[in-house]
Amino acid sequence: MKIKLIFAMLALTGSFSAHAALNILACEPEWGALAQELGGDKVKVANATSALQDPHRIEARPSLIARARNADMLVCTGAELEIGWLPILLRDSGNAAIQPGQPGNFEATRYVALLEKPQRLDRADGDVHAAGNPHIQTDPHNIALVADAMSKALETVDAANTAYYQARHDDFMARWRAAIARWETQAAPLKGVVIVAQHQAYPYLENWLGLKQVATLEPKPGVEPSIASLSAVLNKLSITPAKMVVRSAYNDDRASAWLSQRANIPAVVLPFTVGGTPAANTLFGLFDDTINRLLAADKVAK
Amino acid sequence: MKRKLIASGILMMLGTSAYAGDDLAEIRQEIQQMKASYEARIQQLEARLAQTEAAAKQADKKAEQADSKAEQASQVAAVAAQPAPSKESAFNPAVSLILAGTMNHSSLSPSTYAIGGFIPSGGEVAPNARGFSLGESELAISANIDPDYRGNFVLAMAPDNTVGIENAFVQTLGLGHGLSAQAGRFYSSIGYLNNVHSHAWDFTDAPLVYKSFLGNQYADDGVQVKWLAPTESLLVELGAELGSGRSFPATTKDKNGSVAGAVFAHVGGDYDDSNSWRAGLSYLGTGAQDRTYADVDAAGVATTNAFSGKSKTWIGDFIWKWAPNGNATVNSLKIQGEYMHRNEDGNLACLDNSASTGVCTGVADTYTSSQSGWYLQSVYQFMPHWRVGLRHDSMSSGSVVLGAGLTAADFPILAAYSPSRNTAMVDYSPSEFSRFRVQYARDASRPTETDNQFSLQYIMSLGAHGAHTF
Numbered sequence: 001m002k003i004k005l006i007f008a009m010l011a012l013t014g015s016f017s018a019h020a021a022l023n024i025l026a027c028e029p030e031w032g033a034l035a036q037e038l039g040g041d042k043v044k045v046a047n048a049t050s051a052l053q054d055p056h057r058i059e060a061r062p063s064l065i066a067r068a069r070n071a072d073m074l075v076c077t078g079a080e081l082e083i084g085w086l087p088i089l090l091r092d093s094g095n096a097a098i099q100p101g102q103p104g105n106f107e108a109t110r111y112v113a114l115l116e117k118p119q120r121l122d123r124a125d126g127d128v129h130a131a132g133n134p135h136i137q138t139d140p141h142n143i144a145l146v147a148d149a150m151s152k153a154l155e156t157v158d159a160a161n162t163a164y165y166q167a168r169h170d171d172f173m174a175r176w177r178a179a180i181a182r183w184e185t186q187a188a189p190l191k192g193v194v195i196v197a198q199h200q201a202y203p204y205l206e207n208w209l210g211l212k213q214v215a216t217l218e219p220k221p222g223v224e225p226s227i228a229s230l231s232a233v234l235n236k237l238s239i240t241p242a243k244m245v246v247r248s249a250y251n252d253d254r255a256s257a258w259l260s261q262r263a264n265i266p267a268v269v270l271p272f273t274v275g276g277t278p279a280a281n282t283l284f285g286l287f288d289d290t291i292n293r294l295l296a297a298d299k300v301a302k
Numbered sequence: 303m304k305r306k307l308i309a310s311g312i313l314m315m316l317g318t319s320a321y322a323g324d325d326l327a328e329i330r331q332e333i334q335q336m337k338a339s340y341e342a343r344i345q346q347l348e349a350r351l352a353q354t355e356a357a358a359k360q361a362d363k364k365a366e367q368a369d370s371k372a373e374q375a376s377q378v379a380a381v382a383a384q385p386a387p388s389k390e391s392a393f394n395p396a397v398s399l400i401l402a403g404t405m406n407h408s409s410l411s412p413s414t415y416a417i418g419g420f421i422p423s424g425g426e427v428a429p430n431a432r433g434f435s436l437g438e439s440e441l442a443i444s445a446n447i448d449p450d451y452r453g454n455f456v457l458a459m460a461p462d463n464t465v466g467i468e469n470a471f472v473q474t475l476g477l478g479h480g481l482s483a484q485a486g487r488f489y490s491s492i493g494y495l496n497n498v499h500s501h502a503w504d505f506t507d508a509p510l511v512y513k514s515f516l517g518n519q520y521a522d523d524g525v526q527v528k529w530l531a532p533t534e535s536l537l538v539e540l541g542a543e544l545g546s547g548r549s550f551p552a553t554t555k556d557k558n559g560s561v562a563g564a565v566f567a568h569v570g571g572d573y574d575d576s577n578s579w580r581a582g583l584s585y586l587g588t589g590a591q592d593r594t595y596a597d598v599d600a601a602g603v604a605t606t607n608a609f610s611g612k613s614k615t616w617i618g619d620f621i622w623k624w625a626p627n628g629n630a631t632v633n634s635l636k637i638q639g640e641y642m643h644r645n646e647d648g649n650l651a652c653l654d655n656s657a658s659t660g661v662c663t664g665v666a667d668t669y670t671s672s673q674s675g676w677y678l679q680s681v682y683q684f685m686p687h688w689r690v691g692l693r694h695d696s697m698s699s700g701s702v703v704l705g706a707g708l709t710a711a712d713f714p715i716l717a718a719y720s721p722s723r724n725t726a727m728v729d730y731s732p733s734e735f736s737r738f739r740v741q742y743a744r745d746a747s748r749p750t751e752t753d754n755q756f757s758l759q760y761i762m763s764l765g766a767h768g769a770h771t772f
Binding site for chain 2: 046049050052053054057058059060061062063065066067069070080083084085087088090091092093094095096097098099100101123126127222223224250252
């Protein structure tokens, strides 16, 4: 009897949370933020990872399996970024709505042309992604493309609120386009600025702003930098000097600090995603802060 | 206009030669004026030309922009029109291979290994052979079968050239309502370490409780059903298994239906961003029919003993993981422990070995035992790539009651004893796919003498990216 009662109560709490709003589980905070922008108060968003976590290295924690169980929709990067843990969530969740192929399974990288598709697939090249570089969120034009697709996915999953999602999407896009124009004006001085990146995380940002990356601190993607690999970067910089070394909020700071001291260039922490810095608390803040930090470092370097 | 210029040129030449004085000056002035007017016109024309050129360039640029926009749009359209990655390999199963090897040094021979106070569980529970030995190579193939099912197949190739099927099961994908089921051969979900493959263990071997109570790891042929409660972020998982009782502590019986059953409950969650935990309670109930093991009788003559009856094991497990902000790249700490308690109730018999001057006469009488054991281990990653670990094992043979017909001296292994072991390890993982480990264990499993075990190990993973289970 008692067990029955507990089951009934659990089922009740479950159905309550499911009907109150569309439950969205975002693999990374940028897609969580975008889902919140587009879904407004019709959605309830939980992020599986934070800006201070390396999305490559996460484990399928019990809390994530529980969240996947109740999700009506998953919004993830895809392109194998979550390969280490998302398959377990999908498998163990017992949730049909978010399985691959369902409208509730949304992968952002499907709607953007990916850069850096590897010429060959070999683990000897480090942590390479067959589909291309998955860190697409550092170019706001990509966010716009994903927003279009995500909005349509929301309309499919929750057709009853189609008009609401369309209105939110139009509103967001108007604000986003204006913001892009502002960022592009602000960031004009960054064109041609030479940088070093800790992880191969910024090809889209560099492409957008015209930054020139001459080296990465990681000798191969996903391989922690060693003193030998850092020295090689330092040597390279003596021939082609860079203005700054950038790392993401979740990266260990020691490698950047090492290079910053020896090459005498500023080390810049970029938020990389929403929540990476106090100012990057929304998608708009993410780009405001990224550009401000780059401009500030550029000024110091001059 | 040109003609006029030429004419005036001629006139000028003629004038210079024919006339002199005022006329000449007049003509010069006229020519100057004409020159100025021509220059002005030419400049005007040049300016107009430049303007048209610029306009043409702009038009070109606009056309180019339009082109690139069109290209972008078509790219986007292409991406959007192709929602799933259409690689050929996407339809192929994920294949992975584990290569492992060890070099062992032990003060006592692994061939005489036994855990004092407990009925031997057989199988590969002894420490690895001395010297160099190949570890178990594991070939795993898995893929989604269709939208509803997933299949997983793991072949284990032992160093002695025997091949065994470790796992072969199908699993449902999204039955909905938090339900999932699997059928086939799989590691039971009891305890924490039981369904972790040996290459993912933090030490080269299993804890003593796993060796003596589960014969290393309990795998069965059967079915499993799991249900996840629809809780917000707290994991509440209930599961049940039915099986053929293929492996220790069960034995396969010529019987319809199931021989072994297990139920388990897992609860887990996050304490904060940096701390996560999971706790579990499991029960394994099996029946054994003539479960044999080799021993010597009171006279020291080899005999085979057999147990028939019921075996019930309770397992409590707990794991806590810490990593700053949940990012385990640089530092992390893991604390894990499990407690097992087993009751066995039935008959024990020793084979009649009187023909070879033994004292066992094939007599069988009741056997009841209530035994327990636990381990506690901690692994700390102190910098990228490097981890250190400590483990303590402790067992108690508890109460063993032999029926009046049995002589305790005929079952020397069951003499009361509390085995224990302390293990320390250091491992280095150059990448997610390779690992080297050094381990030292002081193993007091045997009542007679303590064994000092030293091992070096490598574990390499090829092929498909493995998943990071909690």
